[in-house]
Amino acid sequence: MEFNLKIWRQKNAKDKGHFETYHISGIEEDASFLEMLDILNEQLIREGADPVAVERGCQSSGPVSFDHDCREGICGACSLYIDGRAHGPDDHVTTCQLFMRHFKDGATITVEPWRSAAFPVIKDLVVDRGAFDKILQAGGFISVRTGSAQDANNILISHDKAEESMDAASCVGCGACVATCKNGSAMLFVAARVSSLAVLPQGRLEAKKRAKAMVAKMDELGFGNCTNTRACEMECPKGISVSHIARLNREFLKAKFSD
Amino acid sequence: MADKLISKIPDGPLSEKWTKRKSEIHLVSPNNKRKLEIIVVGTGLGGASAAASLGELGYNVKVFCISDSPRRAHSIAAQGGINAAKNYQNDNDSVYRLFYDTIKGGDYRAREANVYRLAEVSNAIIDQCVAQGIPFAREYGGYLANRSFGGVQVSRTFYARGQTGQQLLLGAYAALNRQIAAGTVKSYPRHEMLDVVLIDGEAKGIIARNLANGRIERFGAHAVVIATGGYGNTYFLSTNAMNSNGSAAWQCYKKGAYFANPCFAQIHPTCIPVHGDQQCKLTLMSESLRNDGRIWVPKKKEDVEKLRKHEIKASQIPEEDRDYYLERRYPAFGNLVPRDVASRAAKERCDAGFGVNETGLAVYLDFKDAIERLGHQRVAERYGNLFEMYEKITASSPWEEPMMIYPAIHYTMGGIWVDYDLQTTVPGLFAIGEANFSDHGGNRLGASALMQGLADGYFILPITIGEYLHNKFSAPKTDTNREEFAIAEKAVQERIDRLFSIKGKETVDSLHKELGHIMWEYVGMAREEAGLKKAIVEIQALKKKFYENVCVPGTQFEFNQELEKALRLEDFFEIGELMARDALNRNESCGGHFRVESQTEEGEAKRDDKNFMYVAAWEYKGEGVEPELHKEPLNYEFIEVKTRNYKE
Secondary structure, three states, X not given: OOEEEEEEEOOOOOOOOEEEEEEEOOOOOOOEHHHHHHHHHHHHHHHHOOHHHHHOOOOOOOOXXXXXXXXXXXXXXXXXXXXXXXXXXXXXXXXXHOEHHHOOOOOEEEEEEOOOOOOOEEEOOEEOOHHHHHHXXXXXXXXXXXXXXXXXXXXXXXXXXXXXXXXXXXXXXXXXXXXXXOOOEOHHHHHHHHHHHHOOHHHHOOHHHHHHHHHHHHHXXXXXXXOOOOHHHHHOOOOXXXXXHHXXXXXXXXXHHOO | OOOOOOOOOOOOOHHHHHHHHHHHOOOOOHHHHOOOEEEEEOOOHHHHHHHHHHHHHOOEEEEEOOOOOHHHOHHXXXXXXXXXXXXXXXXXXXXXXXXXXXXXXXXXXXXXXXHHHHHHHHHHHHHHHHHOOOOOOEOOOOOEOOEOOOOOOXXXXXXXXXXXXXXXHHHHHHHHHHHHHHXXXXXXXXXXXXXXXXXXXEEEEEEEEEOOOOOEEEEEOOEEEEOOOOOHHHHOOOOOOOOOOOHHHHHHHHOOOOEEOOOOEEEEEEEOOOOOOOOOOOOEOOHHHHHOOEEEEEOOHHHHHHHHOOOOOHHHOOHHHEEOHHHHHOOOOHHHOOHHHHHHHHHHHHHOOOOOOOOOOOEEEEOHHHHHHHOHHHHHHHHHHHHHHXXXXXXXXXXXXXXXXXXXXXEEOOEEOOOOOOEOOOOOEEEOHHHEOOOOOOOOOOOOHHHHHHHHHHHHHHHHHHHHHOOOOOOOOOOOOOHHHHHHHHHHHHHHHHHHHHOOOEOHHHHHHHHHHHHHHHOOOOEOHHHHXXXXXXXXXXXXXXXXXXXXXXOOOOOOHHHHHHHHHHHHHHHHHHHHHHHHHOOOOEOOEOEOOOEOOOOOEOOOHXXXXXXXXXXXXXXXXXXXXXXXXXXXXXXXXXXXXXXX
């Protein structure tokens, strides 16, 4: 297969940035999107190192930087906006689990970084998602010290509650919800964490406090508000439901009323 | 020179050793802990749990990771589960059995005392994780559920769907976040350790590159903990994450920490087969699938031919023409034999010409019977996300056709040598989790990596490090302006300058791929003397080519992934060479290490306890000089060493 790739290039946070277009061919249908970018980078490095190619005008900004790691859809590192959709055209996958067979041969594919005020660009397609760490540091945990736990089977949790918690806990922290939200809201991310802990007995004690602290931190870091467009749910690679936002709101309101 | 390989295993009965050691270790009072600084490198299960627990104790911790967040560490990708000796199933499990299975699974090349301790603390891990809110699978009565894993006959694995590693890591990461908020831990994401700094022979800091802006930074402490995982990516294609690397451990080796059993690499039997030469990463399908999936290849060569030409589908081959070779060869354990055994059996069938895809390097993992027996819903609950993942990648549905799988590099049992306190041969330098060598011998059992990472991080290191630190609180903070730091930083800078100065034509990845081919060919599933010697020569030649013709584009002071990869590849060359050297020395087959010269008539691995019942610990002797081999004899005081038998 072959493609034209229109890719966002930006040297650093201060640079204005621009698109560059590249042509790539010989891509197998079974190649993943990121493998395709690997191949493009090989090509760009070889051209950059080849004086003849450079003379012919093959001057690009060099290999494209993009975050990636596990390539199994679980680490949450990859983060590309492809043809106007977070993680590209396939549903419920991270970019690393997107395969070229989903694209038409010869297509032009536009690739951009997450665009959100809270996620500044580091380089090209790489953004700084440190704000997510900060939100979780504000309260995304159960305050238990190593060694003070009771026997695990002393806490009974119904099968369904455990499954519900697990649904929310599947969040990989990729940031697609923020990138796709017109308000740049992190509500789904926050809700997933709050909800996964709030449905469990271990997490109840701090549920209100947790919701309040995490929402406050989210606001402080420049994420927008939720206006119920549900775009986040559509683009979440793990299919996390907006019903968790409702639970977050409940916990948050309870916290407000008990103030 | 005095022997540095002092394992510090406490005397006394096996079950009392850890208790004894704990009672001997000096305590550090809370007001003195505040004066002590600890660097933890890596934020997987080991690093995150250690940093969090040390922070809770009151130490000042600095924690480093190469990703944008601690939560990305590759522990997150572990699917199947975590073992513990809870005996919740009443199937006669015990600490002793978990210990015994682990020692036996490791083919009697792990330390008895360490493994017993691992089994001993395993139950506390589950308690801790549940208290943290990890949503383990539950029975309908609300009690914790278990499943079985390879190499054992009880059901002791706790799991959270096929995402157990993710959930455990998020638990450790949450504990870490709590300490970061409390101010006891400072987190340095996007930082890569490039050297360890020794002062008077003791580890007192690191040199790291800030990956976001390329600056080289110095960090001092009273002790350094390495929790950076394994070196499986030496093979280029593996189930490790793309950025997983052996560099931090390797820099420790070059500063005097011995490196133990480097040739012990685990080849996991159930990975999605290689699809073409554009691939850079292999995907694991959880071992838990072997609970209900049956592994087979056709009995008839003509069926194989038709499959390869896509003339028939696997589901069309009748039952009597299928060879369930694991059930045939190992009736007692069947599809649940340990990983090394299952991998070799797959290779044997494929080498004999029964591989079921175009490349001839694939076997089937079939759920037909499980779906009939359990029904769609229960199979979906157990493996739904794995089935989806498989279908996304291969565009074939395991509900209709069996999965195709083949072995791939997955984990490294070898690593930095540590004593019972998890301290390396360099005082003040500790290694935990996959980065050390101590618990899995020649082969790791499934669901034991998570157990070891968390055992080391939550319950062992936070105690044992006290013994090193208890008399250090009056020492001043490590001054990073000291000459030792300047020298180390200069060496790092020279390495980077050298890479940029080469300006060759080969990409880092293409050279890494070449290294991978050499490693898989000669230091892969079957190793023999001539091949291993050849590997050493070829790796050296490749390394030379790298320094003559690699192209590292861009500059140092920016986000530069090519530079990151080039620095790691420099170390992979050297790691690969040491792996080959160690494999050459170990002229026996044990665990994941199979020497062609050492097998039974039936083709089973033949261990040589008389000559090789030791830990091979390698000491760095300088660039271009052969490393020196030290041997730590393995004494089995409490269990009888036997030939592994999964047949009866």
